Amino acid sequence: MTPSTTPTARRQRLGTELRRLRERAGLTATQASKLLGGNQARISNIEAGRYGVSADRVRTLACHYDCPDQDLVDALAAMTGERRRGWWEEYRETLSSGLLDLAELEHHGTALRTAHTSGLPGLLQTTDHARAVFRQVVPELAPPEIEHRMSFRIKRQAVLYQDAPTPYRAVVHEAALRMRFGGRDVARAQLHHLLAMGEREHITILVIPFDADGYPGSGQPIYYVHGPVPQLDTVQLDQSHGIALLDAEAQLDKYRRILDRLEHLALTPAASSDFIHTIAKHL
Incomplete structure (x- = not known):
């Protein structure tokens, strides 16, 4: 072999x-x-x-x-049964292995949880918002590279739109909601998109306002992908050198607890929706 x-x-x-x-x-x-x-x-x-x-x-x-x-x-x-190459493999020569690993994890995940402070979750971004974010990457990306990453981002988002969509829970800090990537119109459209996505039965969006009592963790984005059993869960962290995937039992327990505490601090789904609507109204 x-x-x-x-x-x-x-x-x-x-x-x-x-x-x-x-x-x-x-x-x-x-x-x-x-x-x-x-x-x-x-x-x-x-x-x-x-x-x-x-x-x-x-x-x-x-x-x-x-x-x-x-x-x-x-x-x-x-986990041994899949023989077909996943759609992400077509990006093998052009994107980092960490991004491909992330797409593969999402594809097989049974549920997704995330928390963001200064940026919005990639699966909930509009194309205009995502394109504006990619334009801020250092070193600067050429326009064809931006569009290549856009196509990858859009395909990743399919897990939220498929016939049996993956349950998704996102905690978003007020700071992320007030960032104006792409300008006022793009930012307003992005907030309206969050409101629409939050109305889907399988998606829960929770907001932590500035006046919340604390914020556990370091403030870095956390992405928790549930497997078919808890031992096969995975945590993904964005770091300066790239994507880190964690799966040790102690690490999984730590980030589950952090996400639980963040959700406890956040507004209810209904109050979060009202909060986002208010920000969008005053942009």
Whole structure:
């Protein structure tokens, strides 16, 4: 079997979870490889996401690792079944792997949660607003690059419009609502778009006003993607050097708690809608 030079985020996560199960069982890669009648390199390549693995083999490994969580085993086995290339793969040569990983996570996510302080969530941005944001990127993007990123952004947003849309909850600080990317008209249209999106049954938009009592966390955008079981959740953070994906149990617990606290501080959905309407009215 030829190893993959560009393993997908999904395959890498499967390998990571198999490694965690092996380590909890107290087995080395060499010991685990003997259970499959192979060599250590095969286990190492599977755990690194370089080799694909069948659902039957996942179940066999989980059995050898004495994993008691059948829901987790079933979820891991299901991660082996997709053979088609995702739409994001057409951007493999032109966009960062972090952006592609994010699109793949959204595609497979069972629910999405996010919190933003100085910018609006990408899945809720209008094309004019997003284009204005991309024009602020440093170093400056050429017009064709901006449009390329726009097409990628629009395709990502499909998870909110498909026949079975993904549940989505967004906490947005008042500061983000008052940013005027693209000027007054673009900003007003963006706020009206938020109001319309918030009326969709699967979308919840919560606003934290300036006069809220505190703000937990560092203020950086948080994006929490739920998997089929809690162990397969992922947190995405925007950092100066690019996108960071976190999946350790302690990290997931930390950001779940931060998001819970942010939602507790925020206005109700109805009050948030009124708040956004008021800002839009006075632009």
